[in-house]
Amino acid sequence: MIRTAYAVINFKAIAHNVQQARLVAPNSKIMAVIKANAYGHGLLRVAQTLNGLVDGFAVARVQEGVRLRKAGLQQRIVILEGFTECEELQNLLNYDLEASLHSPHQLEILNQQQHQSKPLNTWVKIDTGMNRLGFKSHEVTSVYEQLNVCKAVKKPLNFMTHFANADDKNDLKTLHQIALFNQLTANYEGEKSIANSAGILAWQTSHTDWVRAGIMLFGISPFADSTGKQLGLQPLMSLHSRLIAVRHVAADETVGYSGTWTSPHETKLGVVAIGYGDGYPRYAKMGTPVLVNGERVPLVGRVSMDMITVDLGLNSTAKAGDDVILWGENLPVEEIAICSDTIPYTLVCGITPRVEIV
Numbered sequence: 001m002i003r004t005a006y007a008v009i010n011f012k013a014i015a016h017n018v019q020q021a022r023l024v025a026p027n028s029k030i031m032a033v034i035k036a037n038a039y040g041h042g043l044l045r046v047a048q049t050l051n052g053l054v055d056g057f058a059v060a061r062v063q064e065g066v067r068l069r070k071a072g073l074q075q076r077i078v079i080l081e082g083f084t085e086c087e088e089l090q091n092l093l094n095y096d097l098e099a100s101l102h103s104p105h106q107l108e109i110l111n112q113q114q115h116q117s118k119p120l121n122t123w124v125k126i127d128t129g130m131n132r133l134g135f136k137s138h139e140v141t142s143v144y145e146q147l148n149v150c151k152a153v154k155k156p157l158n159f160m161t162h163f164a165n166a167d168d169k170n171d172l173k174t175l176h177q178i179a180l181f182n183q184l185t186a187n188y189e190g191e192k193s194i195a196n197s198a199g200i201l202a203w204q205t206s207h208t209d210w211v212r213a214g215i216m217l218f219g220i221s222p223f224a225d226s227t228g229k230q231l232g233l234q235p236l237m238s239l240h241s242r243l244i245a246v247r248h249v250a251a252d253e254t255v256g257y258s259g260t261w262t263s264p265h266e267t268k269l270g271v272v273a274i275g276y277g278d279g280y281p282r283y284a285k286m287g288t289p290v291l292v293n294g295e296r297v298p299l300v301g302r303v304s305m306d307m308i309t310v311d312l313g314l315n316s317t318a319k320a321g322d323d324v325i326l327w328g329e330n331l332p333v334e335e336i337a338i339c340s341d342t343i344p345y346t347l348v349c350g351i352t353p354r355v356e357i358v
């Protein structure tokens with residue numbers, strides 16, 4: 001079958017990216033964060049490729065962890081959002097998953113489960129400034145004391161926190177978060193984890209027992225001012241499609257919904273079979289680069305569900321069926337993210353099931 005929209009994943013690049021993480025954080029274990037279908041790259045294939053290369057895994061939800069266990073993955077798996085229901089706690093125990101503990105609600109559930117034969121391996125999440133999940137500084141001692149006498153949790157307890165602004169290399173908030181976490185956990189013996197990809201790459205003092213590498217494993221930069229390639233990473237994903245029509249347009253014709261683009265002169269317009277129904281960003285601006293037969297041409301007109309239009313130029317020899325790359329080799333996803341007022345995370349995560357992964 002001829003493929004229309006498809007994403008090519010270069011799984012080999014992941015070993016190189018793990019190696020880069022090891023080089024910058026040589027004394028830390030690496031937890032590969034592969035939530036959200038491994039950032040759109042395919043959960044199980046990515047997990048299998050990383051198996052043996054990293055020291056553990058993390059996902060956001062219990063179901064994601066269960067899927068990994070059912071596929072035979074043996075390594076440690078941390079559930080970053082933990083559990084909210086008793087039934088989820090049962091699944092964590094049944095499938096030997098570890099959980100982030102961030103709320104009094106979870107402590108209540110654990111206290112009702114003291115009769116469990118198997119204790120849960122937990123990561124106490126401390127809110128050092130993100131203000132999303134986690135216990136506040138003043139709660140840490142009391143939470144520790146409660147958990148320490150709770151038979152449902154394994155000892156020693158592990159600790160983690162999460163950065164709010166680590167992608168801004170000049171933001172001192174990150175140093176404050178590191179100092180606060182170290183101070184709050186100094187007397188506790190369990191394993192500690194602070195850094196995400198930005199922490200790994202830019203904040204050396206955040207490299208504790210474990211670092212949590214997400215976006216960088218996929219060869220993508222966590223920073224707005226650089227690409228993965230510039231950081232020595234190799235991107236995994238290229239998003240491809242084809243030209244399905246090449247049409248002449250005269251000067252002063254409008255193109256697409258709401259006629260947001262008017263041809264300034266006679267030109268050839270390429271119609272590419274990709275749209276927001278595939279995960280191409282609806283808010284990609286006029287002029288966003290697209291590679292047609294390896295040459296950059298500008299997106300013109302609105303992105304629709306199944307198609308986009310590009311200005312090929314009057315002298316173009318491109319024809320229906322020709323290859324188009326939306327991001328990938330020679331067209332960094334970081335650049336497309338800037339053109340769409342978003343971050344590359346949303347682009348790779350947003351690939352829809354209609355896009356075949358090859």
Ligand SMILES: *Cc1c(COP(=O)(O)O)cnc(C)c1O
Pocket residue numbers: 033035080162195196197198212213214215216222
């Ligand atoms: C997603 C996530 C990470 C990984 O972040 P990247 O920026 O992709 O490296 C690490 N820790 C937590 C708690 C997360 O939610």
